[in-house]
Amino acid sequence: MAALASRLAGPKQQDRLERASLLDAACLSGLSVMFLGGAWLPAGGTGHRAGPVAASVVASAGLVVFCLGFAAQVMVAVTGQPAFLLAKEKATGVRPRSIGSGDPASAGTEVSVYRDDADSYAQLRRYGVYIDGERVGRLRRGELVNIPVAVGSHSVQVRISWCSSGEVPVEVGSGERVSLICRAKTGARTDLGGVIRQRDGFLLLREV
Missing domain, CATH: 1.10.287 (Helix Hairpins)
Known part of the structure; x- marks a missing residue:
């Protein structure tokens, strides 16, 4: 549909x-x-x-x-x-601020999340991108967000409604970009019960 x-x-x-x-x-x-x-x-x-x-x-x-x-x-x-x-807040991509400390040494340090352009699930909606439990961006199919973060360990997750991926731990070095890709699990469009049975693994997120 x-x-x-x-x-x-x-x-x-x-x-x-x-x-x-x-x-x-x-x-x-x-x-x-x-x-x-x-x-x-x-x-x-x-x-x-x-x-x-x-x-x-x-x-x-x-x-x-x-x-x-x-x-x-x-x-x-x-x-x-x-x-x-209609929701009053319209999605605008990435918030104009970094995650973590404002240490100048972390300049250029980013987490990049890409939504697979072959992902056919919920094409009219965006996946929320969360770092350390805070929403920092939203993705349509084929879109990419780059989120500035502090040097160190972070957890990354994508969500839609009450469904989500697992939390993926990443370690980001100074000036480094860690890239991840997300999509819905195979067969998500036809698996109507999957949003209940596998709500914490309905979306897939992995480092590339």
């Missing part, structure tokens, strides 16, 4: 969809609940009488949530309304 939207939507519509990222979570939650209800249905309609009814209610509720979320995404993309769904 994200791939199709990225082809059909213009830059303004893509920006609106990205800022209304809560709707992505609503759609995904609706799908998850719908599939959960379907999995709950007894095989061949057997089992306790209340089972099929309760499962159908759960699946229907999930479908309603998904449809409402999708309809809201279309409305936001086309009209920009309702405005309260």
Whole structure:
């Protein structure tokens, strides 16, 4: 769905969809609940009488949530309304300050994070880049951020919604740039349950 939207939507519509990222979570939650209800249905309609009814209610509720979320995404993309769904802070890349001490000896010392341009997951959204637990940048597919850091040890992580990569420890020397690459795990677009089962390893981050 994200791939199709990225082809059909213009830059303004893509920006609106990205800022209304809560709707992505609503759609995904609706799908998850719908599939959960379907999995709950007894095989061949057997089992306790209340089972099929309760499962159908759960699946229907999930479908309603998904449809409402999708309809809201279309409305936001086309009209920009309702405005309260749009995040006020627009992503601007890297914050204009370094991480760690302001020691002049650390000038030119950076951590570089690149989002793989072959990453097809959540193409309309950015991954948050975190160093030592602080968000320092956001990445679209194919984008790169260079973050000035202090000399020494740091932990790097990328996140999207409630999913993340593991924390990758890096050691950065004076005047050195440590480069990493990130992407979603293989099959992320079709693995709807992966955001729950593997939320701390849904994104992959490694040093290159």
